[in-house]
Structure formats: C-alpha cells, structure tokens
Amino acid sequence: MIKTKKRCSYGICTLRDGRAAKRQPEAVVCRSLHHVYREGENVMKDRGKMESAEYHETKIHGQREFPFNIYPCSIPGDFKNVALHWHEEMEILSIKKGHGRVTVDRVEYEMEEGDIMGIFPGQLHSICGVGEQRMDYENIIFRLSLLMGGEEDLCTGYLLWPLVKEQMKAPLFRRRGMADYGEFERCIARLDRVSEQRKTGYQLAVKGQLYEFMYQVFQAGIPLQEKRPGKARERIKQVLGYIEEHYGEPLDTGQAAGLCFYSQSHFMKYFKQYTGQSFVNFLNDYRLFRAGGFLRTTSDTVTEIAARCGFGNVSYFNRLFRRKYGMTPGEYRGGDE
Secondary structure (H helix, E strand, O other): OOOOOOEOOOOOOEEEOOEEOOOOOOOEEEOOOOEEEEOOEEOOOOOOOOEEOOOEOOOOOOEOOEOEEEEEEEEOOOOOEEEEEEOOOEEEEEEEEEEEEEEEOOEEEEEEOOOEEEEOOOOOEEEEEOOOOOEEEEEEEEOHHHHOOOOOOHHHHHHHHHHHOOOEOOOEEEOOOOOOHHHHHHHHHHHHHHHHHOOOOHHHHHHHHHHHHHHHHHHOOOOEOOOOOOHHHHHHHHHHHHHHHHOOOOOOHHHHHHHHOOOHHHHHHHHHHHHOOOHHHHHHHHHHHHHHHHHHHOOOOHHHHHHHOOOOOHHHHHHHHHHHHOOOHHHHHOOOO
16 A cells, blocks of 8 residues: 555656656545546546646645655546646656647747657647547656756856746747757656656756756757746736636626626636637636536535536536536436446
8 A cells, every 4th residue: 555645747647756656546536626437447527537727736746855756647547638727846747658739928839759858847838649649658757946946046046037937938849850859858758767767966966957958948949938927827827816706706708808807708708818719618627527526526416516616507507517527417427436
C-alpha cells in the first residue's frame, strides 16, 4: 500500500517519493478539483477521460524543500484535456508518443513524438488531443526558486527573476532536426535517469540538469518583455479566477465584461480568442465539471448539486450534463459500481 499523499500534476496519479506510482485500488480524491479516480479508470465519460479545470494551479509539486517532480501523462488515457490554466512553476513537456495540441497564450502548437516544450511561469496554456489520437507525454514541473540564490546572486537577479516576473514572450518549442534539440533532449534524459535511480545526493544532479536546461533556454534567444505581460492576459486570468470562485452564483457575460472594463461585444470576441469557447459555454463546462465531482464525492441530491453549481433549472442541468458526458447525473454517480 502506498502511503504518500502526493499527486501528479493534474491531481490524478498517486506518487511515491517524487515519482509516479500505480493508482491504488481504493478511490483517490483530488481535493482541489473534487474528482474521484479508481484503479485503472477514472469516473468521467468512457471511464478514463477527465478534464483538468483548476485555472490558477496552486498545488505544490514535489516537496516544499525540493519543488520538482516528473509525471507521466496521457490524453485521453488519463484525462480528456487539460483546460486553460496557469501557474508560477516552470513546466517542461516531452512528447513520448502520438500527437496532440498545446496552446500557449493563444498560439497553437501541433505536438508530435519527440517534441519538447518549455512553458514559463504565468503563461496561459491548455493541452488537448487531436481527433481520436492519443498523446503520451512527460510533464516536468519545478519552481525556479529551486535554482535561485540570494539577492546578490547574478543568476537570480539578471536571469531567473525576469522569468518569475512572467516576462518571457513565448514558450520554448523544439523539434527533432533543430540545431540545439539534442541539448534539451539530453537534459531531459538525464533528469529521468537520476530521478529514477535516486542515488544519494540525486538532488544535486537534478539541479545541475535544470541549470543546463535553463542555460540552453537563454541560448535559444527567446525575447524578454521589458514589463510584465499586457493587460489582456491578466484580464483573462482575472475572469478565470472569478469563475472558479463564483461558479455557483448567477453569472452572465455582462458581469464578466465588467471585470475587464470591456463592452459585451468586445469581451465575447476577446474571451473566445483566448479560450476557444463562448463565455456561456465555458462557464457551463466548468459548472458541469464541478457537478461531476460533487456527484462522486457527496450524497447530495442531483437537485442540490445542480443548484450549488449555478443551475437554477434541474431539467436544463440534466440536459447539459447528458450532452457533455453521455449519461444522466444518476448514471454517472453509479458508473463505477
């Protein structure tokens, strides 16, 4: 029996000492998202397709004193997609097999086997499959503070602090055949090896490879912004955070537009550019997602859950739920039995 309480990047897999481990037979609850998983399956539609929906991810990856971890992930094996979100950590994606799509700050990247992407702190990003294709990838997440020294440290003030302040203009993207691809690939391979072997002092080797990876990032010449990102990205974060906090309350496009100081027409266009969905559809998806978690983790009635998630009409809730998950709320609640 695995006793650790650590979770993977999206709250799905149980981890052992910083490495992914097999799921346990008993139900595992991701508290931040109210999701339940069981051995060999999760409880969304088709028993294996879950979306991540915590827009501002705040969970700690690895240990507080060593904020680094590596997670194997699969779309749609582990979850259907990873919804638009951001976090303060640096994230490295290494595609092991298949095809998928990663969107970073509204720019789409078609990913294939061997591709490497570095997503910097604060960048809004999402991950999804392409058609029916599967994408297996490795997710390396760490806090840049792991590599930072004191105020007088040159690397901290001159190189890493601008990244923490979200000043990177674009993600890192590398594909086989690019001149420096091998440098990044070797760093990832070494991180995998030392993290798997976990010899005494392996943390030093991990930090060494992360320093090397970040050195290669700066050699890649990704430009820095002189200031923090513009208002557009910060405003969409504000809207996503507001949805996360107030999804159970009456919300409409006018309220969301007001948060951004936009007209409704401009906001609707702006929101769809960032998320690929209308505000109403995005909000309903999030409400349904939270409702699914409550169905699995509470004994509340469907009517109570619908109301808690912002649906004043239970018939409308049932109709949307069935359309999204292919089953009624009652069937979904008993789907693992």
